[in-house]
Amino acid sequence: MRRDQIQARLAEFDAACLRQGTRRTTQRRIILEAVLSSEDHPTSDEVYQAVRPRIAGVSRTTVYRVLKTLVELGAVRQVHHSGGGVRFDGNTSRHHHLVCTRCNRVIDLEAPSLNQLPLPQASPGGFEIQDYSVHFVGTCGACRKRG
Amino acid sequence: MRRDQIQARLAEFDAACLRQGTRRTTQRRIILEAVLSSEDHPTSDEVYQAVRPRIAGVSRTTVYRVLKTLVELGAVRQVHHSGGGVRFDGNTSRHHHLVCTRCNRVIDLEAPSLNQLPLPQASPGGFEIQDYSVHFVGTCGACRKRG
DNA sequence: CTCCGTGCAAAAGGTTTGCACTGGT
DNA sequence: ACCAGTGCAAACCTTTTGCACGGAG
Numbered sequence: 001m002r003r004d005q006i007q008a009r010l011a012e013f014d015a016a017c018l019r020q021g022t023r024r025t026t027q028r029r030i031i032l033e034a035v036l037s038s039e040d041h042p043t044s045d046e047v048y049q050a051v052r053p054r055i056a057g058v059s060r061t062t063v064y065r066v067l068k069t070l071v072e073l074g075a076v077r078q079v080h081h082s083g084g085g086v087r088f089d090g091n092t093s094r095h096h097h098l099v100c101t102r103c104n105r106v107i108d109l110e111a112p113s114l115n116q117l118p119l120p121q122a123s124p125g126g127f128e129i130q131d132y133s134v135h136f137v138g139t140c141g142a143c144r145k146r147g
Numbered sequence: 148m149r150r151d152q153i154q155a156r157l158a159e160f161d162a163a164c165l166r167q168g169t170r171r172t173t174q175r176r177i178i179l180e181a182v183l184s185s186e187d188h189p190t191s192d193e194v195y196q197a198v199r200p201r202i203a204g205v206s207r208t209t210v211y212r213v214l215k216t217l218v219e220l221g222a223v224r225q226v227h228h229s230g231g232g233v234r235f236d237g238n239t240s241r242h243h244h245l246v247c248t249r250c251n252r253v254i255d256l257e258a259p260s261l262n263q264l265p266l267p268q269a270s271p272g273g274f275e276i277q278d279y280s281v282h283f284v285g286t287c288g289a290c291r292k293r294g
Numbered sequence: 295c296t297c298c299g300t301g302c303a304a305a306a307g308g309t310t311t312g313c314a315c316t317g318g319t
Numbered sequence: 320a321c322c323a324g325t326g327c328a329a330a331c332c333t334t335t336t337g338c339a340c341g342g343a344g
Contacts, residue, residue: 021344022298022299023298023299023342023343023344024343024344025298025299025300025342025343026342027299027300028299043333044333044334045332045333057300057301058300058301059300059301059302060333060334061300061301061302061303061334061335061336062299062300062301064333064334064335065299065300065335066299066300069299080246080282080284086333086334098270098271098274098276100274101277107271107272107274109267109270109271111267113265113267114264114265114267117261117264117281118260119283120256120258120260120261120283123245123256123283124245124254124256125254125287125288125289126287126288126291127245127247127254127283127285127286127287127288128285128286128291129245129283129284129285130248130284130285130286131283131284131285132281132282132283132284133281133282133284134264134279134280134281134282135279135280135281135282136266136267136270136274136276136278136279137276137277137278137279137280138274138275138276138277138278139274139275139277140272140273140274141272141273141274142272144273144275168323169323169324170317170318170319170322170323170324171318171319172317172318172323172324172325173317174324174325175324190308191308191309192307192308204325204326205325205326206325206326206327207308207309208309208310208311208325208326208327208328209324209325209326211308211309211310212310212324212325213324213325216324232307232308232309233308233309
């Protein structure tokens with residue numbers, strides 16, 4: 001994400017904290033910034049490793065807790081996919097995913113043609129649809145090269 | 148899944164085993180049958196609980212290993228979603244998912260109108276698309292009732 | 295000053311691995 | 320008879336929880 005976009009999102013976050021009465025701590029800002037700066041979808045541990053140099057003595061616990069909080073505030077999203085733990089996505093606008101069945105990597109895909117799909121009218125059991133994303137499964141370039 | 152469909156899938160599985168030189172063990176057949184019989188998307192542990200009465204002395208280890216094998220053989224799929232461990236899906240034909248953001252339940256959705264989406268032409272980094280599914284996120288009926 | 299958020303340590307899942315034995319081919 | 324597949328126990332990894340302290344409002 002571009003530097004100015006990150007700044008805007010951090011400002012949004014500050015506002016959201018004020019609105020909700022939650023505290024704007026150093027840890028939260030830096031962890032949010034780390035997710036937004038990431039080009040892919042980091043795991044909790046990758047976020048932890050990324051922020052460690054910037055927050056003296058952070059604990060994994062805090063990273064987990066902050067990420068959970070950020071998801072609840074809507075500042076970041078969890079990526080839904082198989083394999084190896086939860087991942088986080090700083091891109092909260094509608095976008096889609098390429099999921100590699102070999103390495104489980106998830107790559108963002110911007111595809112405006114898929115952003116206006118007709119929503120199913122009748123959802124089983126009264127499910128209320130709020131958003132959607134298309135998951136393309138297949139093999140990523142790196143794995144194809146590896147054979 | 149209907150009884151006769153399950154039988155057909157088990158027969159397919161036997162054939163796949165022969166073709167691939169893997170062995171057609173009791174554990175594998177019963178575990179596959181359990182996933183196919185399930186109306187929803189069981190976790191590894193739910194599969195384990197389901198087959199325990201039918202295989203004397205099965206271990207969790209075997210259930211994990213067999214499920215992994217079945218995924219590799221293409222006999223079942225992993226459901227991609229957040230929260231609480233991997234889940235499995237006996238439905239390998241194209242279908243879509245309703246993902247509840249509160250309870251993380253994943254419900255199958257048949258929506259023929261979504262089965263012919265235009266695939267993106269140029270995929271980043273040479274990603275080869277093999278299939279796709281649409282993930283609708285929202286709140287399921289049960290969670291909405293709970294407020 | 296208050297009390298929410300953090301850090302630590304320990305517990306709690308869920309999943310994988312090494313090794314010896316068993317059952318399918 | 321051979322060896323892939325299984326069972327057991329222990330290791331591993333990720334995530335959660337209880338409690339005391341510290342910093343944001």
